[in-house]
Amino acid sequence: MRRVAGLLALAAGPVLVLGVLFVLPVTGMVAQGFVVDGRFAPGAVLDVLARPRVHRVAWFTVWTSATATLLALGLGLPAAYALHRLALPGRAAVRAALLVPFVLPTVVVGVAFRQLLGEGGPLGFLGLDQTPAAIVCGLVFFNVAVVVRTVGVAWEALDPRPGQAAAALGASPWQVLRTVTLPSLRPAIVGAASVVFLFCATAFGIVHTLGGVRHATVETEIYLLTTTVFDLQAAAALSVLQIVVVVVLLALAARLRATPDPTAQRAVTPARAPRRADVPVVVATALVLAAMALPILTLVLGSLSVGEGWGLDNYRALGTAGDDRALLVPVTTALVTSLRTAVDATWMALLVGVLVSVVVTRRSHSVGERRVRSALDGFFMLPLGVSAVTLGFGFLITLDQPPLDLRDSPLLVPMAQALVALPLVVRTLTPVLGGIDDRQRQAAASLGASAWRTLLTVDLPVVWKPMLAAGGFAFAASLGEFGATSFLARDESPTLPVVIFRLIGHPGEMNYGMALAASVVLASATAVVMLAVERLRVPGVGAF
Template identity: 35%
Template sequence: MYTTREQAVITGAGGLALGFILLFAGLSTAMLLLNAEGGAGGTLFDAYLFRVVRFTLLQAGLSTLLSVVLAIPVARALARRRHFLGRIWIVRLAALPLGLPALVAALGIVEIWGRQGIVNRLLAQLGLADPVSVYGLAGILIAHVFFNLPLAVRLMLAGLERIPAEYWLTSANLGMRPATVFRLIEWPVIRGLLPGIAGLIFMLCATSFTIVLTLGGGPAATTIEVAIYQALRFDFDPPRAVLLAVLQIVLTGTLLVLMQKLGTPAEEAPTTGRAVRRFDGGDGRALDALVIAAFAAFTAAPLLAIVVSGLGADLPRLVADPLLHRALLTSLAIALGSAALCLAITIPAVAVPRLATLHPGSSFRLLGTGLGGASSLILLVPPVVMATGWFLVLRQFGATARFAPFIVVVVNALMALPFVVRVLAPAYRTHLSRSGRLAVSLGVTGWHRIRWIDLPALKRPLLTAFAFAMALSLGDLGAVAIFGADGFITLPWLLFSRMGTYRVADAAGIALLLGLVCLLLTLPSTVAEPKTREAHV
């Protein structure tokens, strides 16, 4: 598959990538631990800290429960109705929230569920005086379900569509009723997927920052990451921020261990490969249509609200605003840099584990294991926590403003790394199995192999991974929120500041522009039915 020289180059690149990740994360974590030892110690463990931890777990648990429970009937309805007009667009609609910045989605949710939103206006017409409050726990749950319900639906639907055609033929021959079909065929598949799906959603909700910061509504609805931000930006209490950051690392580490223990892959049932045809489509047609329509309305409403409110803003004035130009250029520069760095790390992170499978028992295995763990490091040390460590490092030298963009570039690159690895790894394995031995036997190696064999075959997944990494960086507020200042402004930070000063029209216009840019970057992959975050399960 590789010549000896190619193996040396790949190993060297993998070692550099692993060393860079460990050095960057290690310095951040070391600074957190050093400041924790020099802080106020046990006096920081007060009622506020326990209240923050309790709310973090509460909102994550409720969000996970709602997302998973509501996803089951939607996934079953879509699996039963395989050929209705517009089904493919419903499935693609479920992918759009994955590429939408959390801050933009929060603004759309406020337009629908806010005090002056559509839902409360309808309730007022029905004579209900008390409006639905979108701030606090209710708003956080709505936003998390908006993001994670479509994710759970796609993962469950993929599992249900893998059920062999023979199962449905047998169920029809036996005359199974819908309840029996669910109990004997569908539920075993869903039950096998539930631990992984629930663990993934719980992790995403427990480390949620932008949604809680925007819709939390006050100290009573604060998670650990938001408390870190408040401790640095408002109270300037580094010891408390450090203690919260260490607590967040412990929490995410525990969640990752539980996900690995619970997330057992489902076994594929044997099949002859015949086309799937379900025979239970005649039952419950109206109920399935109602479930699918409700899901489509819940998912599409905030997206449409963003478009409508954004078009109602003074877009010509916003487009001519020099501050918007500076924020856009800063965001694009950071996104391009983080996407390029992410790909530079991802390529050896994908290639070295493949070498380990070809040469078991060698040093490749140890390096591949290290790169595999480092690729998911950002799940253990979230962006806000990592940025906090580097904020404390740079603060020692009085250079936080000067080096903030470079730190944000690296943090965003590491944030996108788990997703990009899972986009490139399957394509790389397939390509190598098809062309690796042939290229070596023909003597096509080195740069010629990259130019004439590797790049043409991997061009599309590389571009998809690059665009996805750019979109994630463009919409991220976590690291920027720690360093954000007058001289360092990105589009999400500008949008957040406009929302904070109640300049709703400007915020709507900026949200529309930011959302369009991110969706344009991720749209080709959603149309191509990507696996997106499925690989986390």
């Protein structure tokens, strides 16, 4: 009982933070739909769910997400094998490069794909611009990294001996893959698939920039309903639908995620030299890499093209507010705002994330304690899948009166971004902390170390690198955050993604060129951060 109380005391801070900054806004947003004139009226919400347009939007969300998930798996699995099991030259750099799309700002991805598929783009002849296919491509581009990471890390830790035992029993390489390797990887594959589906189904920036007005998913529809149509009831109904689906999926993913067994050695199998039989996998990986590089390359070339020739004019223009006064502030100012906001968001996410990770990974002594821990674990994962649009709008309508009047606080945007980054931090740190054998702490304690000293000798040496990596990851994610920020950022201090979106929506060739240049700058900033993170060689970053 004492332990449970202690646990709750330690968890109180993060729970309070998440309660005020997440649960309150989201319920506030949802309540808009259910409470009409001060009375609870769920009937109207149910009516919304019966609308044909809602059915169409929901179906579109499901099928694009499912298709994108399958494609991401199909492209990601061979790459996961090649990059985590084969000793290919330069594989560390390739692994880092493949992680970049995942933290690339969604707006940038959208711009890059429009540049690639639009009229005059290198693939413009395919006529895919503003089609569902373009959206699926964008989603796949964004999520292949998740599959490569999640499955690759599991594959790396897979003991090769059962496979060798199977081979000695007469199983061909293909049969070994089918009967031994894939069953062992199933938790990782299903986990990756469910997370990717989640990301696809709640993607906002990509769909918003690529889908135009013709194609809407649940997420963009919520945005449309709240900002343009002001049909809050319908928006709330869709939010609820989304939350239910997300919770179910997260619960499923949590069940399938293998909890690390601290007594088992987490050995990483040394990569082996590629053989002739590996050629198809290596070729497939090279193709994936090329496909990933194409949109980025188009983006960079686009940003450098001026009229008929090449030049840095678009970059020079970043010091201005754009043609026809598209913006209130120069793009450079927005970049500074972005960096400052991301720094704030990072320390907040780390502070809360470390506390959460410690709370959920400490060994439980009773069933009750374990239940509390796993409930907390699930609770802190929620921001991963709940619509950033819902969150952003919820912030606006609930945190607007004393004592919680944060509308004018400069910390409002960082707080929202920290919430979005929190699950990434927790997911990076929990496997590391959970992987520490509790007997190490007991040994330290039995040698006379205090609780604080134990933390310093046992936990800190293992966790400091992952903490840095998680920080970098959170920083990159905040830098590119668009969904919630687009609601909360004030017009006179927008972040870079917000500015980019405004620039592509504003007519004028110069504005579009500036959007491309700004996208390159933003992409470079996140890429640099991610490369630094990759250098820390923390295996869990980007794996779910």
